[in-house]
Amino acid sequence: MTTITLNKVKTIKTLNNIAERGLNVFDKEHYAIDNDDPNPDAIVARSYNMHHMDFNDNLKAIARAGAGVNNIPVDRCTEQGIAVFNTPGANANAVKELVLTSLIASSRNLFDGLSWVKNLDGEEERISKQVEAGKKQFVGKEVKGKTLGVIGLGAIGALVANDALDLDMNVVGFDPFISVDTAWNLSRKVHRAMTIEELFANADYITVHVPLTDDTAGMFNKETFALMKSDVHILNFSRDGLVNEGDMAEALKSGKVGKYITDFPNENVLNMPNAVPIPHLGASTKESEENCAVMAAKQVKDFLETGNIKNSINFPNASLPYTGKKRVAAFHQNVPNMVSQIISVLSNYNLNIADMVNRSFRDMAYTMIDIDDEVNGDILPVLEKEIREIEGIVSLRLI
Numbered sequence: 001m002t003t004i005t006l007n008k009v010k011t012i013k014t015l016n017n018i019a020e021r022g023l024n025v026f027d028k029e030h031y032a033i034d035n036d037d038p039n040p041d042a043i044v045a046r047s048y049n050m051h052h053m054d055f056n057d058n059l060k061a062i063a064r065a066g067a068g069v070n071n072i073p074v075d076r077c078t079e080q081g082i083a084v085f086n087t088p089g090a091n092a093n094a095v096k097e098l099v100l101t102s103l104i105a106s107s108r109n110l111f112d113g114l115s116w117v118k119n120l121d122g123e124e125e126r127i128s129k130q131v132e133a134g135k136k137q138f139v140g141k142e143v144k145g146k147t148l149g150v151i152g153l154g155a156i157g158a159l160v161a162n163d164a165l166d167l168d169m170n171v172v173g174f175d176p177f178i179s180v181d182t183a184w185n186l187s188r189k190v191h192r193a194m195t196i197e198e199l200f201a202n203a204d205y206i207t208v209h210v211p212l213t214d215d216t217a218g219m220f221n222k223e224t225f226a227l228m229k230s231d232v233h234i235l236n237f238s239r240d241g242l243v244n245e246g247d248m249a250e251a252l253k254s255g256k257v258g259k260y261i262t263d264f265p266n267e268n269v270l271n272m273p274n275a276v277p278i279p280h281l282g283a284s285t286k287e288s289e290e291n292c293a294v295m296a297a298k299q300v301k302d303f304l305e306t307g308n309i310k311n312s313i314n315f316p317n318a319s320l321p322y323t324g325k326k327r328v329a330a331f332h333q334n335v336p337n338m339v340s341q342i343i344s345v346l347s348n349y350n351l352n353i354a355d356m357v358n359r360s361f362r363d364m365a366y367t368m369i370d371i372d373d374e375v376n377g378d379i380l381p382v383l384e385k386e387i388r389e390i391e392g393i394v395s396l397r398l399i
């Protein structure tokens, strides 16, 4: 087994509450969790909005213990050479369970019924009379035999779609970018809609599981509501920005949308009739919080110690077995000659290459080169300086 030598204690800053099992991945000999350090090596966060934050030059990685990364200024991180990670699928089961719970509970008017009954007062006999007289206002609908439209068949959407079949629902899914892995896991009984309009036209319930991006923002609006059945129930456990909330308020008032179940309450939602606001509980289970925190911490630790990358959203995935030899890890523009220029610096110092990997992602690329020879500590700063000076290098580490 290769022993990894860390020169100094690295600091990890956490934003939000990160499960202890995840933080324990960072052994105390080599890491300090220090939320006051202005120059941490890495940040681990959940939904904390980082758009207003400045990032120090020492920061190498940000890990989102969760799926959505719209709280992170990803483009700015890429410009500064900071790797951003997330934890795909680690909280999917938690969200799926709450989606299916809310689907049935809201269809049965359970949330309204519970608030009503909690406000009843009087003696037992009077309460039971009020219950029997009042319950007719909460008559609901069974989901069996109805059609659920699932927009986005990724980690969460695919689980929801498969399990809704077990509720005897018809399931229609729409995802033009579905991954091969998810397609394999999706039941053949899930009907794949060719257009989102087809899904809108047929669904009695619609649940959305896509990231918030420039393309998906406001995808629920008065034009798309017009394509839906009347009294459709919409479940949003993805992000509030997917919905034009002014249009949603109108659609709820007119009855076009029967219920809007959302994990993202705000002032608008709280004032909407028939909105069911849930306090962002989708991923809030012990299991999911631990899964996400452990996965995020392992990815960051591996990146800091070996340069290897898994589940980054702005760096390419790249992996080279770590043998303990001196490793050059460079994040750079995806343009010709970068690798040869780095190798040329190494060969000027008569350093032989043991292994290397070069991967690209959009405009950027990542190169790791293991040096076969013992490198004299004195030349490391010179090597670092010369490689950094190559045009197109964004960030560099000699690990």
Ligand SMILES: NC(=O)c1ccc[n+]([C@@H]2O[C@H](COP(=O)([O-])OP(=O)(O)OC[C@H]3O[C@@H](n4cnc5c(N)ncnc54)[C@H](O)[C@@H]3O)[C@@H](O)[C@H]2O)c1
Residues within 6 Å of the ligand: 066, 067, 068, 069, 088, 089, 091, 092, 095, 151, 152, 153, 154, 155, 156, 157, 174, 175, 176, 177, 178, 179, 182, 209, 210, 211, 212, 215, 216, 237, 238, 239, 263, 280, 281, 282, 283, 284
């Ligand atoms: N409520 C919560 O606590 C909670 C927890 C986890 C995730 N989320 C949100 O849910 C989203 C989905 O999570 P996930 O883990 O399933 O992510 P995922 O990346 O596994 O799946 C997203 C899917 O959406 C698809 N997609 C993208 N654009 C689309 C479009 N225009 N139309 C249809 N499909 C489209 C992608 O192809 C992908 O398959 C996250 O981005 C996050 O915002 C919320």
Ligand SMILES: O=C(O)CC[C@@H](O)C(=O)O
Residues within 6 Å of the ligand: 046, 047, 065, 066, 067, 068, 069, 091, 280, 283, 284
């Ligand atoms: O951390 C949470 O509780 C929510 C996470 C969720 O919104 C996500 O995108 O993964």
